[in-house]
Amino acid sequence: MNYVWDFQIVWEYRQVFVRGAIITAQLTFWATLLGTVLGLVLGLMRRSTNAVLRYPAALYIEAFRATPVLVQLVWIYYSLPILSGLQMGNVASCALGLGLHAAAYIAEIFRAGVNSIDKGQWDASRAIGMRYTQMMRRIILPQAIRRMIPPFINEFATLLKLTTLGSVLAVNELLHEATNLINNTYRPLEIYTAVAVVFAILIYPFIYASQRLEQHWRIRS
Amino acid sequence: MSDVILKMLDLHKHFGNHEVLKGIDLNVRRGEVLVIIGPSGSGKSTLLRCLNFLEEYDKGEVLFDGRLVGYRRTKRGKLVKDSARNIAAVRKRMGMVFQSFNLFPHMTVLENVVEGPIVVQRIGRKEAERDAKVLLERVGLGDKIHEYPSKLSGGQQQRAGIARALALRPEVMLFDEPTSALDPELVGEVLEVMKSLAADGMTMIVVTHEMGFARDVADRVMVMDSGLIVEIGPPANIFSNPAQARTAEFLRRVLH
Numbered sequence: 228m229n230y231v232w233d234f235q236i237v238w239e240y241r242q243v244f245v246r247g248a249i250i251t252a253q254l255t256f257w258a259t260l261l262g263t264v265l266g267l268v269l270g271l272m273r274r275s276t277n278a279v280l281r282y283p284a285a286l287y288i289e290a291f292r293a294t295p296v297l298v299q300l301v302w303i304y305y306s307l308p309i310l311s312g313l314q315m316g317n318v319a320s321c322a323l324g325l326g327l328h329a330a331a332y333i334a335e336i337f338r339a340g341v342n343s344i345d346k347g348q349w350d351a352s353r354a355i356g357m358r359y360t361q362m363m364r365r366i367i368l369p370q371a372i373r374r375m376i377p378p379f380i381n382e383f384a385t386l387l388k389l390t391t392l393g394s395v396l397a398v399n400e401l402l403h404e405a406t407n408l409i410n411n412t413y414r415p416l417e418i419y420t421a422v423a424v425v426f427a428i429l430i431y432p433f434i435y436a437s438q439r440l441e442q443h444w445r446i447r448s
Numbered sequence: 449m450s451d452v453i454l455k456m457l458d459l460h461k462h463f464g465n466h467e468v469l470k471g472i473d474l475n476v477r478r479g480e481v482l483v484i485i486g487p488s489g490s491g492k493s494t495l496l497r498c499l500n501f502l503e504e505y506d507k508g509e510v511l512f513d514g515r516l517v518g519y520r521r522t523k524r525g526k527l528v529k530d531s532a533r534n535i536a537a538v539r540k541r542m543g544m545v546f547q548s549f550n551l552f553p554h555m556t557v558l559e560n561v562v563e564g565p566i567v568v569q570r571i572g573r574k575e576a577e578r579d580a581k582v583l584l585e586r587v588g589l590g591d592k593i594h595e596y597p598s599k600l601s602g603g604q605q606q607r608a609g610i611a612r613a614l615a616l617r618p619e620v621m622l623f624d625e626p627t628s629a630l631d632p633e634l635v636g637e638v639l640e641v642m643k644s645l646a647a648d649g650m651t652m653i654v655v656t657h658e659m660g661f662a663r664d665v666a667d668r669v670m671v672m673d674s675g676l677i678v679e680i681g682p683p684a685n686i687f688s689n690p691a692q693a694r695t696a697e698f699l700r701r702v703l704h
Contacts, residue, residue, distance in 0.1 A: 347550035350502055355564035355616060356540025358532055365567055369554050 236414050237421040247404035248425050254322050254390040254400060255429075259383060261326025266333025273338055284334070291331035297392055300324040304396050321393040321400075329386050336378045340371035373444050380437040384430050401425060453478045453513055453620060453651055454499060460507035461494055468494045470675035471508070476620070481652045483662040483683075486672035487698060492655040493547075495672070496622050499653070500542045501535055512538055513619070540568055543613030547625040549605040551597040557584065557608045558593040564616045576615075583611040587641050603634030607641055614645075621645065623654040659702055663687055671695045 237244070272284035291299065303324040308314050315323065344367050352362040394403035405422045409415045454476040461469040468491045476482055484492045497503035499510055501518035510517040517538055519527040552560050561580040565571040571579075584593050587607040597605055606626055613621060623642065627635040639661050646652055646665050656662065662669050662683055669686040671678040671694070679692045690696045 345550075347546060347548050348552065350544075350546065351550035351552070351612075353502060353536075354500060354539060354542075354544040354546075355612070356536045356568040357564075358536050361567055365563065366552055370552075373554075 230416075232417065233414060234417050234421075236412055237417055240408055240412070243404050243408050244401070244421060244425055247399065247401035248429065250318065250393075250399055250404075251387070251390045251401040252429065254318065254325065254393060254398070255383075255387045257322035258325035258329055258386055258390070261323070262329025262333050262382075262386070265326065265330035267337055269330055269334035270337030270341070273334060274341060288331045288334050291328055292335075296325070296328050296389055297395060299328055300392055300396060303327070317393075317396040317398050321390070321396050321398045325386060325389055325392075328389070329382060332382050332385075333379070336375050336382060337371075339378075340375035341367060343374055344370050373441075376437050376440060380433055383433060387430055388426065451477050454653070455511040456495075456499075456508065457511070458508035459495070459498060459505055459510065461491075461498060461503060461505045468675050469498070469505070472675075472677060474670070474677065474680075476651065476653060478619075478651055479649045480667045481646045481650075481654065481665055482668050482670060483666035484653065484655045484670045484672060485657070485659070485662055485698070485702075486678070487701075490672040491675040492672050493624050496544075496624050496653060496655050499620075499622060500539045500544060502544075504529075512541070536568070540564065540616050541618055542620045542622055543616060543618035544622045545606070545609050545613050545624065545626045547628050549597070549602070549609045549629070551605055551608055551612070553597050556594050556596055557589060557600070557611075560597070560608060561612045561615045564612065569616065580611070580615055583614050584608070586644075587611045588637070601634060602630045603637045606630065606638045610638075610641055610645075620651045620653065623652065623656065625655050625657070627656065627658055657702065659687075659699075671698065673698070 269284045269288060272280040273288065275281050275284075300321060304315075304317065304320040307320070348366055348370065349362065352366040357365070390398075390400050391402040393400040394406065397403070401422055405418050409418050412418070452475045454474075456472050456474045459469050459472040460467070470491075472495060484495065486492055494503055498505045499512075499517070501510075504518060509519075515538070516527075516530075518530055518535055520530045520534070522528055551557075552563065555563065558577065558580055561583060562573065562576040565576040565579065566573055581590070581593065584590055587610055589604060589607055589611065592600060592604060592608075597608065600608065610626075626642070627638050630638065635658070639658060642652070642654070642661070643665055654661070654666075664683075666683050668680055669683045670680040671686065671690075671692070673694050678694050678698075679686065679690065681691075685691075686695060687699065690699065
């Protein structure tokens, strides 16, 4: 093989990567925000003793976990406007779809985290007269969140990579921009490699921060 | 003000098909130390947990200071579960100490002790910390207040657990096998703290296997077996002259 690598091309078109990375970061940001808030609510609902809260949450979580994200995205982009009359841009649809998807997984992370807390902690906080919200906020969640960080970062990294599915909605995220560039330059190897590097640069700081945080908590207690 | 602070009337509790409490009637007077003994599985811990409604009883009544615990009566006389606010309110008038300590691991000893006063009773941090330091000094942990629970021995953790319960200035203290998880050499320091509480006139209900403590500190000893009270009386009677064969049999086994 006498393939001649040409990474010069990546540098020449660096603006394209920056532009794509910004869209990817925006999608991830909004999807994570929505997924976390909704996931928390769903996770709490699913733990509820009240069936009216528990069953809809369970149905939501299982439906989103059992179906492909790609279908979810397409469905939200094309079907939601028909059903609700709500017209959204492709970037907003993509962020919404990924956020709704992530919520199902984050709800499960949240539930597992809360369930992992020793029963004695619940007893002790109830015995000193705490109400449910006080107990959650002061005793259970501070401990559960520490255990939720690693799976949460996992989910975040997955979500960041799932933004590449935005290309089916013609969202100009990183992979979509890169594909266009390949069609112009015929340099798929260099450009895909660069895409991988950009994703790693985006994700790694969060992995590093989570590891440092875990270490910090291990030392403290 | 009634002399009786806690009253149980025909108290029943079952888990699935297994009936753990089969009708308990009992009065506890203010300032009394009641020690509950009996074989494991006899319902001692469940009884204790029904008193502050950590366990929901199925039938009968628990009355604390004349008020029904955990349930309220509707106009038609039916019992329904009480509001979370009322349940929490009655719980903070009782302190509880657990077999496995159950300290909050993400908080220092001092933070554990001030948590109830600050969050539940809404006392200012300064005042709560001042009171907590006095309590921690009293249980011999004056030099450990800024440690995390994982850095403490079992005996120290349990003493911190007692301080946490006392911080709410409870009217009754419930002890659920407070020394059962401790290495033998650490049992004494916890019992000493409990003895000094009893000497100060605290109302205490203690589930324990420490027969020495029962004999020396209890005003009354209650023997339970299979969800029922076998007998109840002053320790001198129970230990030297048990009226029931089952008491004699149990004591023979534990005192070898």
